[in-house]
Amino acid sequence: MRAAAIDRPASAPAPFSEPLGAAAHLRCLGGIMWREALRFLHQRGRFVSALVRPLVWLFIFAAGFRSVLGVSIIPPYETYVLYEVYIAPGLMAMIQLFAGMQSSLAMVYDREMGNMRILLMSPFPRWYLLTSKLLAGVAVSVLQVYVFLLIAWFWEVEPPLLGYIAVLPALILSGLMLGALGLMLSSVIRQLENFAGVMNFVIFPMFFASSALYPLWRVQESSPILYDICRINPFTYAVELIRFALYGQLNVPALAVVTGCTALFLGVSVLAYDPGRGLMAMRGGRE
Amino acid sequence: MQDHVTAAEHASSSAGAVVALNVDNLSHAFGGRRVLDAVSLSVRQGRFCALLGLNGAGKTTLFSLITRLYHNTSGRIAVLGHDVRREPAEALRRLGVVFQSRTLDLELSISQNLAYHAALHGMSARDGRERAAAELERAGLVGRADEKVRTLSGGQMRRVEIARALLHRPRLLLLDEPTVGLDIAARADILARVRALSRDEGLGVLWATHLIDEIEAGDDVVILHEGRVLQHGVARDVIAGTGSAGLGAAFSKLTAGAPGTGEGDAGSSD
Numbered sequence: 001m002r003a004a005a006i007d008r009p010a011s012a013p014a015p016f017s018e019p020l021g022a023a024a025h026l027r028c029l030g031g032i033m034w035r036e037a038l039r040f041l042h043q044r045g046r047f048v049s050a051l052v053r054p055l056v057w058l059f060i061f062a063a064g065f066r067s068v069l070g071v072s073i074i075p076p077y078e079t080y081v082l083y084e085v086y087i088a089p090g091l092m093a094m095i096q097l098f099a100g101m102q103s104s105l106a107m108v109y110d111r112e113m114g115n116m117r118i119l120l121m122s123p124f125p126r127w128y129l130l131t132s133k134l135l136a137g138v139a140v141s142v143l144q145v146y147v148f149l150l151i152a153w154f155w156e157v158e159p160p161l162l163g164y165i166a167v168l169p170a171l172i173l174s175g176l177m178l179g180a181l182g183l184m185l186s187s188v189i190r191q192l193e194n195f196a197g198v199m200n201f202v203i204f205p206m207f208f209a210s211s212a213l214y215p216l217w218r219v220q221e222s223s224p225i226l227y228d229i230c231r232i233n234p235f236t237y238a239v240e241l242i243r244f245a246l247y248g249q250l251n252v253p254a255l256a257v258v259t260g261c262t263a264l265f266l267g268v269s270v271l272a273y274d275p276g277r278g279l280m281a282m283r284g285g286r287e
Numbered sequence: 288m289q290d291h292v293t294a295a296e297h298a299s300s301s302a303g304a305v306v307a308l309n310v311d312n313l314s315h316a317f318g319g320r321r322v323l324d325a326v327s328l329s330v331r332q333g334r335f336c337a338l339l340g341l342n343g344a345g346k347t348t349l350f351s352l353i354t355r356l357y358h359n360t361s362g363r364i365a366v367l368g369h370d371v372r373r374e375p376a377e378a379l380r381r382l383g384v385v386f387q388s389r390t391l392d393l394e395l396s397i398s399q400n401l402a403y404h405a406a407l408h409g410m411s412a413r414d415g416r417e418r419a420a421a422e423l424e425r426a427g428l429v430g431r432a433d434e435k436v437r438t439l440s441g442g443q444m445r446r447v448e449i450a451r452a453l454l455h456r457p458r459l460l461l462l463d464e465p466t467v468g469l470d471i472a473a474r475a476d477i478l479a480r481v482r483a484l485s486r487d488e489g490l491g492v493l494w495a496t497h498l499i500d501e502i503e504a505g506d507d508v509v510i511l512h513e514g515r516v517l518q519h520g521v522a523r524d525v526i527a528g529t530g531s532a533g534l535g536a537a538f539s540k541l542t543a544g545a546p547g548t549g550e551g552d553a554g555s556s557d
Contacts, residue, residue: 031406
């Protein structure tokens, strides 16, 4: 029983002392993704409820507003589109917005419950661990989006086949941005640690003051101020990036904004989780 | 850097015993409240060192600093000669930790929990499986690898956490009040297992506790009180030095003389 132990003298250095190379980094990322996948399998109820929300919007809200809100021909659409078709990309982004906030809150909860401490005991750099954790959350939200797209197809939301592939990188990037945003908010703002607060102060304002539900030119007609708010809302750019990608087009300004915001949010999050920057220490002070 | 590190490690181990944990003149404050005040202590390889203190003495803060939850702003912490601030990866790779709160994923099986930890340390799936099998055998949980953690008793969960902490073959094992909430038999079992690790495998063990009866006369003991180290040495010497009959009496005598005692935390346990 002790055979494995006795072969090492007391002064031996750590047996796994080879440098942590690229393969080890990949194994770490793989392990984090795999755990997220396992947790996901154990929480199928959450997966279903996350799908119900956008579907309710699609089936009920869109049906009701279809006659009220006509959408003229605007890029990337080449014809008049049904209102359902217009809001589908916004609802895809909404799935990712909820997923990003939820997984980031779970990280805070994890941290307090101890799982986060296990993650942070890994010898890999913190930025790498946090990014891996975000990517794992994004993978689950992307899966949710594709299931949504599948159901929406039966509801006459029928983007070109190429769009289903082209939208994947857009979804990964926007998922990262929203996950990083959640991580940043949860690490900086203590009051946002319950989901109701996040709903009221982050998710609803971001979702409604964006191009998710109505085209920006329509917003501008009714309220120039709201238009300006929509234009500085990063969520608008996530929606537009997804919308254009879904129709096989690249919206360069949206890509630039989403990439920039991802870098910014992630940077702040990494700083917030840096043991030397005080935020952790401030939180530690509550113990 | 890797060469330099290994050489340094080698030099110090051939010169004598490289110290598993060295904490030097460490102070830490939250806001204006000073939690650790010029703490110095060391844990030698192959030694069981008890960190004895009441709740609120600063044990958990000390653990948080060693495990890099936050930086030490003063003083120095080194794990097997690797400064945790300057070489965090090297320090973390030689460090195994059992936290006070439960940190296993209850919905996953034992082997899934261990595999996750192995991946976090960059181990290959095969290495991870082999190490997990070896550690589960040591923990006496071989047949239960595929059971959900939720189904385990408190003592078994602790054994899994210890197995997990040992997975990457650390040379220093930190345990933060690992017997809290366990019954007497499970407590004795965990204690015996950890003592065996330091005795048979040369691990340095730092065992934080407020339970005096967990400490034997031959153990190293660090008495931490209100953020300051009052005594550091072999338990029997500490007892003799204070002219007490036992460690409990020695502890009372030492803490009675310390400034700021009697603020109401003396009676708290658990």
